[in-house]
Every structure is written in structure tokens, then in C-alpha cells.
Amino acid sequence: MIQIKSLHKSFDGRTVLDDINFTFNNGKTNLIIGQSGSGKTVLMKCLVGLLTPEEGEVLYDNRNFITMGKKEKKTLRREMGMIFQSAALFDSLSVLENVMFPLDMFSSMTNRERVKRAQFCLDRVNLIDAQNKYPGEISGGMQKRVAIARAIALQPQYLFCDEPNSGLDPKTSLVIDELIHDITTEYNMTTVINTHDMNSVLGIGDSILFICKGHKEWEGTKDDVFGATNKRLTDFIFASDLLQEIKTEKNKG
Amino acid sequence: MFKPIAFLFRPIAKFGAYLLLMAKVLSRPERFRMYFKQYVSEMVKLGYDSIGIVLLISFFIGAVICIQIKLNIQSPWMPRMVVGYTTREIMLLEFSSSIMCLILAGKVGSNIASEIGTMRVTQQIDALDIMGVNSAAYLILPKILGLMTMIPLLVVFSIGAGIFGAFCTAWIGGVMTASDLEYGLQYNFVEWYIWCGFIKSLFFAFIIASVSAYFGYTVEGGSIAVGKASTDSVVSSSVLILFSDLILTQLLMG
Ligand SMILES: Nc1ncnc2c1ncn2[C@@H]1O[C@H](COP(=O)(O)OP(=O)(O)OP(=O)(O)O)[C@@H](O)[C@H]1O
Ligand SMILES: [Mg+2]
Numbered sequence: 001m002i003q004i005k006s007l008h009k010s011f012d013g014r015t016v017l018d019d020i021n022f023t024f025n026n027g028k029t030n031l032i033i034g035q036s037g038s039g040k041t042v043l044m045k046c047l048v049g050l051l052t053p054e055e056g057e058v059l060y061d062n063r064n065f066i067t068m069g070k071k072e073k074k075t076l077r078r079e080m081g082m083i084f085q086s087a088a089l090f091d092s093l094s095v096l097e098n099v100m101f102p103l104d105m106f107s108s109m110t111n112r113e114r115v116k117r118a119q120f121c122l123d124r125v126n127l128i129d130a131q132n133k134y135p136g137e138i139s140g141g142m143q144k145r146v147a148i149a150r151a152i153a154l155q156p157q158y159l160f161c162d163e164p165n166s167g168l169d170p171k172t173s174l175v176i177d178e179l180i181h182d183i184t185t186e187y188n189m190t191t192v193i194n195t196h197d198m199n200s201v202l203g204i205g206d207s208i209l210f211i212c213k214g215h216k217e218w219e220g221t222k223d224d225v226f227g228a229t230n231k232r233l234t235d236f237i238f239a240s241d242l243l244q245e246i247k248t249e250k251n252k253g
Numbered sequence: 254m255f256k257p258i259a260f261l262f263r264p265i266a267k268f269g270a271y272l273l274l275m276a277k278v279l280s281r282p283e284r285f286r287m288y289f290k291q292y293v294s295e296m297v298k299l300g301y302d303s304i305g306i307v308l309l310i311s312f313f314i315g316a317v318i319c320i321q322i323k324l325n326i327q328s329p330w331m332p333r334m335v336v337g338y339t340t341r342e343i344m345l346l347e348f349s350s351s352i353m354c355l356i357l358a359g360k361v362g363s364n365i366a367s368e369i370g371t372m373r374v375t376q377q378i379d380a381l382d383i384m385g386v387n388s389a390a391y392l393i394l395p396k397i398l399g400l401m402t403m404i405p406l407l408v409v410f411s412i413g414a415g416i417f418g419a420f421c422t423a424w425i426g427g428v429m430t431a432s433d434l435e436y437g438l439q440y441n442f443v444e445w446y447i448w449c450g451f452i453k454s455l456f457f458a459f460i461i462a463s464v465s466a467y468f469g470y471t472v473e474g475g476s477i478a479v480g481k482a483s484t485d486s487v488v489s490s491s492v493l494i495l496f497s498d499l500i501l502t503q504l505l506m507g
Contacts, residue, residue, distance in 0.1 A: 048383055077385030088376040102384050105284055160383075 001026050002047065002158065002190055007056035009039075009046055016042050017053070018214045026157075026190040028206035029181050033195055035236060039214045040194040041085075044162055047192065048082060049073070060158065078106055081151030082160040087143040089135040089150070096122065096131040099149045106154060121149040125179060141172040145179070152183060159184065159191040165200060173197060177204050198237060201225065210236070226250060271467045277389040278397070278463075291395035299361050299396065299462075300403020306360060307353060307407050308414045311344075314352075315415030318343055319422045323429055336429060337437020340419045342446075349411035350450040351498045354457035357407070358490040362465040365396055366486035369469030370479035378470070389470060397462040404458040405451045412450070449505045456501060457494050464490040 002024040009017040016039045024030040032040050045051040047058055049065060058065040060076060068076070089098050099118040103109060109117065122128045125145040130138055135146070144164060151159060161180060165173035181204040184191040195201065201208065205222035210233050218230045225237060282288040319340045327335050369392055372378050381388035416438065423431040465486035472482045 050379055050382065074385045077383060080383060080385075082380065082383045084376045084380060086376055088380040090372075090377055090380075091375075104287055105384065105386055 001061055002192070003057075003059040003062075004047070005057040005059070007043070007046060007053050007058070009042055009051065009053045016214050017046065017211075020056070020211065020214075020216050022209050022216065022219065024190050024192050025207060027185055027188045029184050029191045029193055029204045030207045030209070031193050031195055031201060031205045032209050032211065033201055033236070034211040034217075036196065038211050040196075040211065041162055043211065044160055044192065044194055048080060048160055049077075078154060079157040080160065081154070081156035081158070083144065083147045083151050083162065083164055085162045085166060087135070087140070087147040089143055089146055091135045093134075094131070095127065095133050095135070095138065095146050098135070098146055099153050102150065102154045118149075118153060121153050122146070124152070124183070125149045141168050141176070144168065144176055148176070148179060148183070152187075155187060157189060159189050161191070161193045163194050163196075165195070165197055170199060173199060174203070180204070201237070212236075270471065271464070274389055274393075274467055274470060275463060277387065278393045278466075280387055280390050282390065282394070283386060288391065288395055291391070292399050295395045295399030296403050299364070299400045300407065303357060303360060303403075303407060304410055306356070307411050310356060311349065311353065311411040311414035312418040312421075314348055315340065315344060315418030316422045316426075317418075318348075318415075319419040319434070320426070320428055323422075327429075333433045334437035334440040337419070337434040338440045339437075340434075341416070341438050341442075344412055344415040345446045345450055348415060349408050350453040350457065351494065353407065353411045354404075354454060354461065354494055355491055357404075358457075358461045358465075358494060359487050361400065362461050362486045362490050363483040365462060365465035366469040366483040367479055369393070369466055370472035370482045373470060373472045374475055374479060393463070393466040393470065396466055397459060400458040400462045401455055404454045408450050408454045412447075452505060453498065453501050456497055460493050460497065461490045464493060 004020055004022050004024075007017055007020040008015070020043065032043060034040050042051060046053045052066065056066075060079075063072070063076065065073070065076065089095075090101065093101065096115070096118055099121050100114050103114040103117060107114065107117075119128060119131065122131055125148050127142060127145050127149065130142060130146075135143055138146070148164075159180070164180060165176050168176065177200050180191060180193065183189065193200070193204075202222050202225070205225070208218075208220055208222065208225070209216065210218040210230075212232050218228060218233045220228065225233075228234060228237075319336060322336050322339045326339070369378075372392070378388045378392070381391060419434060419438075420431060422428045423434050468482040468486040468489070469479075472478045
């Protein structure tokens with residue numbers, strides 16, 4: 001469980017996040033949604049410590065991430081996995097080596113066990129056949145899946161995904177969404193996902209935080225979305241034609 | 254608009270940031286084995302792969318210095334050791350350490366800056382940080398140590414190739430007799446000069462690797478920023494090499 005309390009972040013006096021409070025629960029896929037430029041990535045970077053907020057707290061199971069010492073932070077980082085918008089695989093390493101990297105760095109397993117664990121993770125994302133390829137030789141969707149495998153190699157407690165399905169076709173997006181959702185429930189992780197993909201919102205939105213221009217605008221679950229009365233949320237969600245259709249169908253039925 | 258104060262202070266701020274980064278680089282490795290693996294691969298990438306260009310350039314410069322001195326300086330009333338002696342001193346004292354490092358600043362420096370810069374813009378460095386790896390140390394330390402390990406070897410290759418080049422002008426070009434050249438090369442030899450070359454090259458290797466890594470590591474933006482970092486790293490490390498060459502030469506020779 002990750003709690004954020006009155007988080008505030010600005011760049012050169014320009015406020016990007018303003019007084020955000022939210023709780024990301026474990027065993028659930030927590031979505032952060034909002035328009036492009038609304039501050040989703042900044043919020044996630046504040047969560048994982050790539051940016052430091054000016055005000056507010058980030059609590060990882062009641063451990064304050066912002067004020068904790070360097071050593072404690074390092075230990076906590078072992079429990080975190082992140083999937084970047086661009087996959088961010090190490091391009092000098094093969095797929096298998098990429099997944100093995102966190103294990104090589106931090107685990108005390110033998111070489112045999114590490115290879116086995118990495119292959120297990122690759123198998124989990126259905127990429128065992130590509131283990132000897134290099135990131136430049138596989139497709140974007142495959143890269144994302146390798147990134148997932150790398151992120152879960154050390155069995156993290158907390159998983160962060162910045163737009164895991166941007167730039168992917170709807171079918172592959174669906175595969176990745178389901179994969180993340182399955183892993184989350186399977187290992188009871190706290191998963192935080194940035195997205196503006198409506199299919200993801202409706203598919204895996206166990207808990208949704210909608211931010212607009214750096215403010216928390218709405219929170220709820222995927223089932224609440226249709227009943228929501230927040231004007232900004234409905235504008236944002238129902239800008240998509242597909243959803244308009246679903247909504248009318250639902251109203252009919 | 255031109256802002257003189259900002260213009261003056263920017264280099265100082267950059268130097269401060271550079272020192273902070275170096276402090277981060279010099280920390281205890283998380284896992285020695287992983288660093289060692291990187292270290293070996295950097296030695297190959299930065300050192301071994303530079304041997305070719307060092308040999309090529311040194312060979313030609315050695316030959317050309319020899320010919321120039323023969324044509325322009327030597328005359329009947331000069332001792333016959335002049336050509337060999339001068340060629341040797343130029344190669345040992347300046348070319349094989351300073352000028353060769355300037356060339357390496359272009360080859361190796363731009364390579365380091367663009368590699369680390371690309372890792373920055375494609376968020377690979379963020380990925381390392383999130384895992385809890387000290388990305389600065391993991392990426393930069395093996396490069397600095399790798400280049401510093403290999404550079405004395407490159408100096409030796411450079412001296413050897415330069416002298417071979419000089420001999421080729423005698424053997425093939427017939428510019429002078431090989432025995433004259435040999436006599437000059439051995440005339441009044443000071444071993445300390447070779448050590449000076451090694452010492453200087455170690456400093457220069459540190460400058461090349463650390464400065465280029467700094468520019469790469471601090472890239473912000475996209476491919477244009479990476480290109481700029483690569484140019485900046487070559488310019489800055491070249492200037493720093495020239496400056497420190499001045500100081501080191503004073504200290505070591507004076
Ligand atoms: N390092 C930075 N320095 C200054 N401003 C920044 C920085 N990073 C982000 N911003 C600003 O913060 C705002 C929010 O950016 P952010 O990247 O969080 O948007 P986003 O919601 O992730 O958008 P997208 O869906 O397009 O990824 C933007 O207006 C951006 O200009
Ligand atoms: Mg974003």
C-alpha cells in the first residue's frame with residue numbers, strides 16, 4: 001500500500017502537482033489517468049523518487065520515502081519495479097541478460113538459479129523464445145513485455161508502469177494490461193499505472209485517480225466511471241467514440 | 254540576450270556539478286563482480302579498439318617528423334644525431350602522450366558521451382536508479398578505470414609505431430641512413446621521459462573519461478542534446494588536456 005499525502009510539486013515556480021491525496025492499495029491495479037500534460041508522469045516520478053516533491057509525504061506501508069535514509073531507501077528500491085514508457089531496456093545486453101540484471105546486482109542466488117528465475121519471468125510474459133535476442137531486434141510490444149519481466153524478476157512489492165501500452169496496437173495493449181493485472185493479483189503487489197487508454201481504464205481500473213492540471217479531480221473504480229457526474233471526467237472519458245457507444249448500449253440495456 | 258554574470262558563473266556551476274558527480278562515482282560498488290565485468294568490457298571498447306588508430310596516426314607522424322627535420326633542419330654542419338634525437342624527443346615528450354590523448358578525446362570521448370547520453374534520454378539510467386543501482390558509479394567508474402588501465406599501453410604502441418615510421422623513411426624512402434637515425438634515437442636517452450609520458454597520459458585518460466561521462470550523464474532532452482553533449486565533451490576535454498599538459502610539463506620537467 002502506498003499513500004500520498006498533500007503532495008506538491010512545481011518546476012521553476014510553475015505548479016505541476018497541487019495537493020494530491022490518494023491511497024494505492026495492494027493486490028489492485030491502481031490507475032492514474034488524465035490528459036496529456038496533466039502531471040501523471042511527474043506524479044509517478046515523485047512516487048518512485050526520481051523527483052522530490054516540495055511538500056507532502058509518500059508512505060510505502062507507512063515508511064516515509066522522502067525522509068528516509070539513503071540505506072533504507074536502497075533497501076526499499078529492491079522492492080520496487082518500474083516499466084518505463086520507452087521500456088528502457090539496456091541495449092547492450094540480451095533479453096535474458098536484461099531480465100537477469102537485477103538478479104545479478106542484488107540477489108544472492110547462484111548463476112544457475114538466476115538463469116532459471118530469469119527464464120521463468122520470461123516465460124511468464126511468453127517470451128522465452130526471444131531470450132537470446134537483443135532489444136533492438138524485437139518489437140515494441142515485446143520490449144514492453146521484457147521490461148515487465150525485468151521489473152518482476154526480484155518479486156517486487158510495488159510495480160510502477162508509465163503508460164505501459166502507449167504506441168501499441170489494441171490487442172497487444174490488452175495482452176499487456178491483463179498480464180500486469182494477473183501478476184498484480186497473483187503476487188499481491190501494489191501496482192500503479194499511468195494511462196490515458198480508455199480500454200485499460202475499463203479493463204483493469206480497480207482503483208482510479210483522475211488528475212486534471214495537477215489537481216485530483218475524481219477517484220473511484222471502473223464501475224463508478226459510468227455513473228460519475230464529474231464534468232471534467234465525463235468529458236475526458238467520453239471523448240472516445242467507442243465509449244460513447246458502450247454508454248448508450250448500457251443505458252439501453 | 255547576453256548575460257555576463259550568468260556567462261561567467263555557468264562554468265563554475267558546471268565544475269561544481271562535475272565534482273558532485275565524481276563524488277558519486279567514487280563509492281563502493283554494490284556488487285564487485287558486475288563492476289569487474291564492465292571494467293573488462295570497457296578496456297576492450299575504449300582501449301583495445303583504439304590501438305588501430307593510434308598505430309596508424311603515430312606511424313605517419315613519426316615518419317613525417319623525421320622527413321621534416323631531415324629536410325628543414327639538418328645541414329652539413331649539424332651533428333648526424335639531430336634527426337633521430339629530435340624525432341625521439343617529440344614522440345616521447347609530446348606526441349605519444351598529449352597529442353595522442355587529444356585524438357583519443359575525439360574518438361573515445363564522443364563515444365562515452367553519446368553512449369551515456371543515449372542511456373539517459375532513453376531512461377535506461379532512470380531504470381538503474383529505480384533498481385537501487387548507483388548508476389553514476391556503475392556506468393562511469395569502469396570507463397575511467399578501463400581507459401586509465403589501457404592508456405600506458407597505447408602510449409607504448411604510439412612510441413613504437415612512431416619510431417617504426419621514422420625507420421621506414423630511412424629504409425624505404427632512403428631519406429637518410431638507418432644507422433644515423435639509430436645513433437640519434439639512442440643519443441642521450443633519458444628514461445624519465447617515458448615515465449613522464451605515462452604519468453601525463455594517466456591524467457589525460459581520467460580527464461577524457463570523466464569529462465565525457467559528465468556531459469553524457471547530464472544530458473536533458475533528446476537526440477539533439479546527445480549530439481551537443483558529444484561535441485561539448487570533445488571540446489572541453491581537449492581544452493582541459495592542453496591546460497593540464499602545460500601544468501604537468503612544468504611540474505614533471507621543471
Ligand atoms: N523536468 C521538468 N521540468 C519542467 N517542467 C516539467 C518537467 N517535467 C514535466 N514538466 C511539466 O509538467 C507538466 C506535466 O508533465 P507530465 O510529463 O507529468 O505529463 P503527463 O500527464 O505524463 O502527460 P503524457 O500523458 O503526455 O505523458 C507538463 O506541463 C510539463 O511541461
Ligand atoms: Mg507521461
